[in-house]
Amino acid sequence: MNTSLLNRRTIRRYADRDIDPNRLNGLLALAARTQTMGNLQLYSVIVTTSAEGKAALAPSHFNQPMTTQAPVVLTICADFRRTSRWAECRRAVPGYNNFLSFLNAATDALLYTQTFCNLAEAEGLGLCYLGTTLYNPQPIIDALKLPQLVFPVATLTVGWPDEVPALSDRLPLESFVHSETYHDPTPDDIDRYYTPKEQLPENRHFVELNQKETLAQIFTDIRYTREANESCSQALLDALRNQGFLGNEE
């Protein structure tokens, strides 16, 4: 895996070739060896392979072409529903309609997701992780018919790669690893951490193209703006409430 990880890149274009369902199921099963809270496996995976299913999900992912072009779309959900149903069938009273339980299940789901990613990439599959899942979850909930206490936290498009994009850069280790307590970065630290990224030709080009002064402005003014973050935060909280994770409505 070390080698595949060193060479990993997000893949957004896929060959016209299906993924053998046995292979996919084998990876989905093996990923479940990941540690999980109380061994409860607080996640579910919705596998979308039909053209209609992908088309229904596409708008939630800003109609990015990989959503419909990939042979498989996986929506990984935080799931306290199955465990709660189990309790109800066994004379036990579940108490998981609260925020901690959401974060516990989301954690289980995301750890599971990443083991799946590492396994699939080690087999040569190409993945794109769609962060858009959290921007507007309600239409995804509706399309996949997710019941109470099930909430989508990650989406992966999966297929055989049809491109070899450039490796992306990463920040130096010292920028994100801290010894004993958090080291708040000084302006000099920030220069040292971020200047190499800012000087990459593609990033300089991107700043110029968008008529911005700095790369950071690309993020704050265009890609992840306060306005979008705040309106999506509200949509996210509303969807969490609808799915029963923020109260005692049950």
Next chain:
Amino acid sequence: MNTSLLNRRTIRRYADRDIDPNRLNGLLALAARTQTMGNLQLYSVIVTTSAEGKAALAPSHFNQPMTTQAPVVLTICADFRRTSRWAECRRAVPGYNNFLSFLNAATDALLYTQTFCNLAEAEGLGLCYLGTTLYNPQPIIDALKLPQLVFPVATLTVGWPDEVPALSDRLPLESFVHSETYHDPTPDDIDRYYTPKEQLPENRHFVELNQKETLAQIFTDIRYTREANESCSQALLDALRNQGFLGNEE
């Protein structure tokens, strides 16, 4: 990695042997190849190796012995602080003091965490994932001196294994993989999914020891009760607010 994953178990007892810092840093650096939102790497890792540092964290983890016995404790944090500082140093106005940004950073942090787990376990290291991180984050925030927009989401104790516990069971694939839409489990499904787990000798013993009727009651009445979940949900939301992720207090 497939083999190490098939054999993976949580390790709570460690040999009296340090982890070479170069090895640890190599794993922490390689794990950063994991995909990340906008390539921003919205996480930080606090490495605790001092006896005082571990002792300060131990109460937050219910004084579980691995917290002080492991040579290394890693606290992985959702971090929008470094990115916001970068913006501030570059004439950009960050807007990440909101709930979506917390979940985006928590996602980055958890995906990073799991790649680190996969890599470390493939090298023969033993890990225990401490879910207690989310139960009462404020003392962890205080001990590690985490500033605004940094929030602990996962803790790993790391060392060389000094035990070989039994492999834990997992639910069948059909219980957590759904085709196209969510299949709400019927009572028959629940029986099929959970009976093998309920019949394991250790689980039967556990139910008897605790004088419960069913294994599910062990979870609802003892391990993860509604009362604890609700009081921890409040503590979690309070800590998120204190760290600036729930509002416009900045």
